[in-house]
Amino acid sequence: MNRRSAKDSKSSILDAALKAFSEHGYSGANMRTIAGNANISVGGLYLYFKSKEALCLSLMKERLEELSSKTERIVKDTYNPAEAIEKFISINLDYTKEHREIILTQGRDKGFTFGADVKKRFFRQQRKFVEKIIREGVRTGVFLECNVPETAKIVTAMLRGFVLSVLLEPDGLFNVRGCCEFVLRGLLKNV
Amino acid sequence: MNRRSAKDSKSSILDAALKAFSEHGYSGANMRTIAGNANISVGGLYLYFKSKEALCLSLMKERLEELSSKTERIVKDTYNPAEAIEKFISINLDYTKEHREIILTQGRDKGFTFGADVKKRFFRQQRKFVEKIIREGVRTGVFLECNVPETAKIVTAMLRGFVLSVLLEPDGLFNVRGCCEFVLRGLLKNV
DNA sequence: GGTTCACATGAACAGACGTTCAGCTAAAGA
DNA sequence: TCTTTAGCTGAACGTCTGTTCATGTGAACC
Known part of the structure; x- marks a missing residue:
């Protein structure tokens, strides 16, 4: 050959x-x-x-599915909700650092419509993870009572901002620990 | 003529x-x-x-300067730090809704270097506003003691995430009020 | 040796792009 | 009326793009 x-x-x-x-x-x-x-x-x-489009889509799909399954695996066997949130955030940020190109999914090139279904599925998936964690936190009384889907949306939005910041700032300047603490302060009953 | x-x-x-x-x-x-x-x-x-580049840069500059001065004007005469944070967030989100194109500033097209100085200046400016508010909040004892620059970085990162979410979600689905509350819970001493 | 097969090449094509420029139009002033 | 002027035109140029296809190469099998 x-x-x-x-x-x-x-x-x-x-x-x-x-x-x-x-x-x-x-x-x-x-x-x-x-x-x-x-x-x-x-x-x-x-x-x-x-084609170019096929190449790009294949790429996006691969990356997002990898991150999604990674998240699921780790979050699944963490029973403490606060810890789960922390893990959720740091997995995402670590993955971002490792694969800066994940920003592809946020991009607007070719309009928002490009690969929209792949992206949408990914974000819905992520939100579901967060919802599950928060619901568990509220149930066990560790987290404050709240509108769970709304709160999950806010937390994932925040994460999105962290991801972008990690991508834009020179390495190391962005403090993952601080982010987790800040988010948890918004969720926990007793800080 | x-x-x-x-x-x-x-x-x-x-x-x-x-x-x-x-x-x-x-x-x-x-x-x-x-x-x-x-x-x-x-x-x-x-x-x-x-040239195309000149056109794009001129556009970016105009938008960011408008938002920056708008923010400064409104935040300047708000003496209650919590209220100032709320205003800061809602001004940014309102502006985003009105000018979806602000996403240009988040983009990576032509490499991150394109218009980098304009963007950097804007983000630094925004962070300075937040720092000022937080410092005032800590001084008057309304906000928790914290590493001010670090916290400001986190808050602006969150805002960035909110902005992106407003851009990506169909209108109205994103709750500004909830975002403000969540952020404040991370800052305030007595919630 | 010959044939088959998986893997690979790069010139060529058709169209889109940013940019230029010689020249047009019509209002205003002389 | 003639000239000036501000505002505008769009064909043409050179370059770059995604994509195709007739062709090449060498290992593996007969």
């Missing part, structure tokens, strides 16, 4: 695409550059992804 | 550009379409803005 396995080539392309899309946005990213950075020809790239 | 005054044409162009950039991002926006929507020719557009 030739140089690389199909699998290796595909993953090379995905890596390069990730970099390109996160640095230049959808329209700004360039198929020739992506191919070049993946050490493959343009034609070769098109063997694995039938 | 011909059809319109230079002033009218320029403002028509800015309106069309705003729409284009916020809907399609920097690379996705199209000078021909912008000109068309502004009822002017491509050549005409270039009489007023020497």
Whole structure:
């Protein structure tokens, strides 16, 4: 066989695409550059992804599903609600630091409609996690009584802001611990 | 003279550009379409803005300075810190609703570097406002003792998340009042 | 050797892009 | 009437884009 396995080539392309899309946005990213950075020809790239759009969607789906399942796994076996919230926030921020390109999901390129269903599913999923944690917190009397869906929406919105800040600030300048404490102060009964 | 005054044409162009950039991002926006929507020719557009980049920067600057001065004006003559925070948040969210294009400032198009100085100046300004409010709150004993710059950073990050959520959710679904309360619970001594 | 197969190439195409420029139009002043 | 002037036009240019396709290469099997 030739140089690389199909699998290796595909993953090379995905890596390069990730970099390109996160640095230049959808329209700004360039198929020739992506191919070049993946050490493959343009034609070769098109063997694995039938279009730019398909490549970008595949990327987004992969990343969001990975983060979603990671979150679910860790949050599931944490029974203390306060701890669960903390974990929820730090998993998301850690993942953001590791994969800065996750910002793709927030982007507005090609209008908000691009990949809208994938993004929507992800955000709904995230909100459901938070709702579950808060409901448990309220039930066990650790958290304040509140409108659970509304509060979950606020907490996920805050998280979204933290994620953006982590992406925009030079590394380390953003304090994850402080964020968790601040959020918890809004939830806990006895601080 | 011909059809319109230079002033009218320029403002028509800015309106069309705003729409284009916020809907399609920097690379996705199209000078021909912008000109068309502004009822002017491509050549005409270039009489007023020497390049796409200049047009976008001029737009961003205008919007951010408007919001910044609006914030300053209203926050300045509010002496109750809790009220000031509430106003700070709602001014920002109202402005976001009115000018959805503000999302330009959150974007990553053309790399993070595009318009970086304008954005940075704005965000620093915003953080300074928040710091001032918090410092006053701590001084008068209404707010909890805290690391002021760190806390201000967290609050502005949260605001950023709220702004994004307002932009992403269909109108009205996002509860401003609830956000303010949540943030204040993290700041106030006696809730 | 020949054939098959998976993997790969890059020139070429068609269209879109930002930008320029020689020239137009009609109102205002002489 | 002629000239000036502010405002405007849109074809044309060069470049870059996503995408296609006829072709190449070398390992594996017969």
